[in-house]
Amino acid sequence: MYSNIIIPRQWSRLACVCRSVASIEGQKLPQTSISSDGISPPPRIPRGSTDILQALAATVGNDPTAAHYKYHDDPFLIPLSNFRKRAYALSAEAGRKAAAWIRDEHANLFTTREWDPPMKMKTPYFNADPQIPAYAPKPFYNDESIVTEIDLKYTIDNALLEDAIKVFELLGGESGLSSELKLSFLQLLCFYNEKEPVAMEWVEERWFAAATRERHATTWKLGGLADKIFTSMEPKTPEAYCAIIQGMAKYFQAERAYALTQEAKEKGIPLSTSVYNSLLGCIGFLKEGVSLRIEALKGLLVEMDEQGLSPNTETLTACLKSLSAWGGGKTLQGVALQTVAEFRQLGIEPSLSAYYYLLCLFCKDQGPKIDILTNIIADLEKRESLEPTEAMDTNFFITAMGVCSNHLQDINLAERLHALLMKNDNYKLVGDAYKESIYYRHFVTVACRFAPFERTTQLLDMLIPNIYVPEPSVMEEILKALELQGAGARLAAAWRELLVFGHAGRARLVERLLRALSCCGREQDDEVKEQMQTVAADILKYGELAEEREEREDRRSPTQKLSARALSDVLELCADARCDAGWAAAAAALRRLRADAAEPAPAARAALAALAPRAARHAHHALAAATVSYLAECGFEEAIPASIETLSVILNRTTEEVGKLLEENKPSLTTSLQPAALEIAQAYHTAKTGTPLRDSGSSTSSDSDSESSDDD
Amino acid sequence: MNTSIIKIAQASNALSQFSPVFASQFHTSSALCRVVSGKYRITKKRDRPLTYEMANPPHYIAHRKSWNSWNTSSLKDGLRKSETAVEDEFIRRFINGTWHGLVCSEVIIKRQFNHIRIAAIMRRAVSPTKMYFLLGYTEELLSTWIQCPVTLELQTVDSYEDVVFKYI
Known part of the structure; x- marks a missing residue:
């Protein structure tokens, strides 16, 4: 921009002229490759305006471990869950929209155009050259606007549908327009079916648009503006017929579209290939039954041939679209393969959309396993580049990955497909946020199930959390894979991920995690075990906090509580607790088990019995006492040896001595023992005889003890 | 000396009405840039x-x-x-x-x-x-x-x- 620094300021107008004349792009280079002195410069390659930028961009790879560049690179502003990713991107776009609204609403404040390079000002507000339309306020049309045909042309060119309709009305409807403009207006209406599209500049809104499934229903507005304009057109040109038929066929008004086609044929009006393509796409709406439909499809193709129209890739896609929409079965599959083969003979290769429809037709969820994907991928790998040409092209990769994961369950194929997506700039074919996340859902699922563990972890480290945040179902798969491999440290880290991704409230997932932790806990090193116990303590604390919050705020949907099974998992994990967190986790789990009056899982009984003396040895007497009395309350026979052993630790006697002590002088125990030891003694008697050791002076027996004795 | 400069400056104000050359030549505030x-x-x-x-x-x-x-x-x-x-x-x-x-x-x-x-x-x-x-x-x-x-x-x-x- 500031390339003409050498030229003094007063010459800048001249400079401007010079620049346009003498710029590199404007230079004449020799076109012939042979010259007199033997030097032959290569012929000039014409370049686009952004080619250099693209070449530069191609030298920089993507860093999958960094947040997407649309997010701000700051710890506070990097999103880590799906909800936040969506919220942040859309907030930024909302801000941009607000600014655009101000610009359009107060257009008089934005009339200045910056001038560069500075020149003598000609008129107060008109000095920039060239004008950049992207920064200028957009025209605003209401009932009082004074409009001309130029406005209508502008709105049509920019696909501002509602504005175009407004201008059209202000111009006086069908009568006051040139036929050329009327045609392009009709084309606009037919393409969008009189519905305002989301503008191109709102990238995020399009990216995060809720997944709207394509509705195979008649949505064409009968008797709408498009129909009116079409009837008012005299004479009706072939272009007008093409526009209205394609519009009707696109929005599944098949009968009217077909009737208009017949009308056009009778009048001898030539129709284009794309008209027939759109008719092929909705032929199923005219006929019932597979054989009749196939016949009609073939009839249309023959008709195309009679008209002298040559088919193109879209023709193939349209045929396959119809075939795949009619269900499955051998007949349709046979016809589809036959069609593809015939088009191959004509030199027409199937596009990505065509392959998408083929996959839909062959790989049904309940159907038999048919492997056509291998051939498709082999074909696509041979192609130099994959260019998106049709709207459904973006569906190919997610469907293919879904087939890899659910239908074929083949990790090698999935890897090949992923490599294909990552090749060149094929990533643009991933579609939108919704499709991207489904694609990765399938990919991660199949990797967790079938890939070697090293590859799985490598993949998880690369994708999560910046490219993809796993949904609960995928998280479960990941936990399963980690459990299977006994990756303790990763499992311990998984709790943090659950928290960050906003899954911590899902009891099912948390229970799964606890299960996995307690299963792998035994074989881990002490350090990892300590981490795991800390995690268990954290989980319990998180649950308590959530419950408190719930009580305080009186929420509608209650938080799910952890089951007794999960709590026993915690106990099992913490049976050999070393750190404070482990003891805290065990104590909390025990407290909650007793509060719920639930029985622990059988495996946890042994763990509990082992926990009590260990707790006593580490001077957690209260916990030891609580463990033993809980065992006794539940009526497990482990209570007797556990209480003897624990008491021997607390009193620093041998087990025989303790056993004798417990058997002999019952009354004196209440006075001589400390509270924790007394509670253990009580538990011993509860377990032994079914009645607790009861004395009138016993003030130390806990509430739960007396409750349990009542039960007995 | 300062006052005389101011006087000249005031005179130059009058001058500046006739000729734009004199309009912005004098600095009458003390040079403080290095100090405060x-x-x-x-x-x-x-x-x-x-x-x-x-x-x-x-x-x-x-x-x-x-x-x-x-x-x-x-x-x-x-x-x-x-x-x-x-x-x-x-x-x-x-x-x-x-x-x-x-x-x-x-x-x-x-x-x-x-x-x-x-x-x-x-x-x-x-x-x-x-x-x-x-x-x-x-x-x-x-x-x-x-x-x-x-x-x-x-x-x-x-x-x-x-x-x-x-x-x-």
Whole structure:
């Protein structure tokens, strides 16, 4: 921009002229490759305006471990869950929209155009050259606007549908327009079916648009503006017929579209290939039954041939679209393969959309396993580049990955497909946020199930959390894979991920995690075990906090509580607790088990019995006492040896001595023992005889003890 | 001597009406640039917070600290001198007003080609969602005014205390 620094300021107008004349792009280079002195410069390659930028961009790879560049690179502003990713991107776009609204609403404040390079000002507000339309306020049309045909042309060119309709009305409807403009207006209406599209500049809104499934229903507005304009057109040109038929066929008004086609044929009006393509796409709406439909499809193709129209890739896609929409079965599959083969003979290769429809037709969820994907991928790998040409092209990769994961369950194929997506700039074919996340859902699922563990972890480290945040179902798969491999440290880290991704409230997932932790806990090193116990303590604390919050705020949907099974998992994990967190986790789990009056899982009984003396040895007497009395309350026979052993630790006697002590002088125990030891003694008697050791002076027996004795 | 200079200056005012050559030749204020400008006075209680940028007086620019505006307008034959200065001031005021009470540092404005990058440190007093809204809003509105791409490069800190370098 500031390339003409050498030229003094007063010459800048001249400079401007010079620049346009003498710029590199404007230079004449020799076109012939042979010259007199033997030097032959290569012929000039014409370049686009952004080619250099693209070449530069191609030298920089993507860093999958960094947040997407649309997010701000700051710890506070990097999103880590799906909800936040969506919220942040859309907030930024909302801000941009607000600014655009101000610009359009107060257009008089934005009339200045910056001038560069500075020149003598000609008129107060008109000095920039060239004008950049992207920064200028957009025209605003209401009932009082004074409009001309130029406005209508502008709105049509920019696909501002509602504005175009407004201008059209202000111009006086069908009568006051040139036929050329009327045609392009009709084309606009037919393409969008009189519905305002989301503008191109709102990238995020399009990216995060809720997944709207394509509705195979008649949505064409009968008797709408498009129909009116079409009837008012005299004479009706072939272009007008093409526009209205394609519009009707696109929005599944098949009968009217077909009737208009017949009308056009009778009048001898030539129709284009794309008209027939759109008719092929909705032929199923005219006929019932597979054989009749196939016949009609073939009839249309023959008709195309009679008209002298040559088919193109879209023709193939349209045929396959119809075939795949009619269900499955051998007949349709046979016809589809036959069609593809015939088009191959004509030199027409199937596009990505065509392959998408083929996959839909062959790989049904309940159907038999048919492997056509291998051939498709082999074909696509041979192609130099994959260019998106049709709207459904973006569906190919997610469907293919879904087939890899659910239908074929083949990790090698999935890897090949992923490599294909990552090749060149094929990533643009991933579609939108919704499709991207489904694609990765399938990919991660199949990797967790079938890939070697090293590859799985490598993949998880690369994708999560910046490219993809796993949904609960995928998280479960990941936990399963980690459990299977006994990756303790990763499992311990998984709790943090659950928290960050906003899954911590899902009891099912948390229970799964606890299960996995307690299963792998035994074989881990002490350090990892300590981490795991800390995690268990954290989980319990998180649950308590959530419950408190719930009580305080009186929420509608209650938080799910952890089951007794999960709590026993915690106990099992913490049976050999070393750190404070482990003891805290065990104590909390025990407290909650007793509060719920639930029985622990059988495996946890042994763990509990082992926990009590260990707790006593580490001077957690209260916990030891609580463990033993809980065992006794539940009526497990482990209570007797556990209480003897624990008491021997607390009193620093041998087990025989303790056993004798417990058997002999019952009354004196209440006075001589400390509270924790007394509670253990009580538990011993509860377990032994079914009645607790009861004395009138016993003030130390806990509430739960007396409750349990009542039960007995 | 000072008074005589003032008198001459006043006379030149009268002169300037006739000839624009005399209009802006005289400087009548004392030269204080090396003594007080860009420096902060010590308070009695020694409780005035200074950021690193404020703590270093102007003569440390390019030694201990750097410029707040980066552009080529002041080079020989540089273009858009006054426009750049006015625009930078406008951007600073706009940022300070839009991110009200959040800006913890100087607003640094860097111009490269037709691209303006604006850097600042913000307080984490509003939610990230609101920050993103303001980001998009600021970028879009500034770029429509200045008519070139504008990018915000923010960093966030927990509180203003985090950017305080010393108290004087």
